[in-house]
Amino acid sequence: NGDTLVIYFSESGNTETLANYIHDEVGGDIVKIVPKVEYPKVYDELADYAKKEQDNNERPEFNDLEVDPTSYKNVYIGYPIWWYSLPMIMETFFDKYDFSGVTIIPFNTHEGSGNGGTYDMIRDREPGADVLEGLPIRGGDVNSDKTKEAVKDWIDKLAL
Numbered sequence: 001n002g003d004t005l006v007i008y009f010s011e012s013g014n015t016e017t018l019a020n021y022i023h024d025e026v027g028g029d030i031v032k033i034v035p036k037v038e039y040p041k042v043y044d045e046l047a048d049y050a051k052k053e054q055d056n057n058e059r060p061e062f063n064d065l066e067v068d069p070t071s072y073k074n075v076y077i078g079y080p081i082w083w084y085s086l087p088m089i090m091e092t093f094f095d096k097y098d099f100s101g102v103t104i105i106p107f108n109t110h111e112g113s114g115n116g117g118t119y120d121m122i123r124d125r126e127p128g129a130d131v132l133e134g135l136p137i138r139g140g141d142v143n144s145d146k147t148k149e150a151v152k153d154w155i156d157k158l159a160l
Contacts, residue, residue: 002028002071002072002073003028003072003073003074004026004027004028004029004072004073004074004075004076004160005028005029005030005031005067005069005072005074005075005076006019006022006023006026006028006029006030006031006075006076006078007030007031007032007033007065007069007075007076007077007078008030008031008032008033008076008077008078008079008107009032009033009062009078009079009080009087009089009090009093010032010078010079010080010109011039011046011080012080012139014080014109014137014139014142015078015079015080015107015108015109015139016032017142017143018078018107018109018135018137018142018147018151019032019076019078019107021147021148021151022076022078022107022135022151022155023076025151025152025155026074026076026155026160028072028074029067029072031065031066031067031069033062033065033089033090033093034062034063035060035061035062035063035089036060036061036062036063037060037061047082047083050082050083050087050088051083053087053088054082054083054085054088057088058088059088059091059092059095060088060089060092061092062089062092062093069097069099070097070098070099070100070102072102073102073103074102074103074105074160075099075102075103075104075105076105076106076107077090077093077104077105077106077107077122078106078107078108078109079106079108079109079118080108080109080110080139081108081109081110081111081113081114081115081116081118081136084113084116084117085116085117085118085121086116086118086121086122091125094122094125094126095125098126098128099126099128099129100126100128100129101128101129102126102129102130103129103130103131103132103160104122104126104129104130104131104132105131105132105134105158105160106118106119106122106131106132106134106135107134107135107136107137108134108135108136108137109136109137109138109139109142110136110137110138110139111138111139111140112138114136115134115136118134119131119133119134132158135150135151135154137150
């Protein structure tokens with residue numbers, strides 16, 4: 001209906017799984033942020049690469065989304081926590097789009113750092129948006145029935 005978009009960046013598949021749970025609940029459109037340059041597949045190599053991106057304040061490019069995410073009323077934005085922060089490709093995403101007048105609902109996967117303060121980071125980067133409280137899920141728990149229930153409860157509480 002053009003009101004709801006679930007957009008996410010995922011490398012290991014955990015955030016993608018979470019995005020699909022959310023999409024199953026809220027409907028609308030779903031789009032994956034795909035980097036123009038593929039990330040390393042081996043975990044340690046990926047971790048080193050992501051750290052270098054962060055240390056150098058890089059802005060990796062992503063492929064055309066084929067939608068304007070700012071044209072939606074409610075945008076669920078998902079990502080993993082990398083080095084206790086947003087992946088740098090998400091910084092590129094927030095640099096590119098002005099979400100003024102849009103409701104952003106963040107969600108993320110992590111392995112112990114919760115949201116890593118990223119929901120406040122999004123509020124800082126998108127001051128014209130209404131950024132709601134997000135949903136952090138431990139990546140190792142993403143395939144559990146508890147996570148599906150947590151998604152349902154979170155969405156019910158959002159009452160969008």
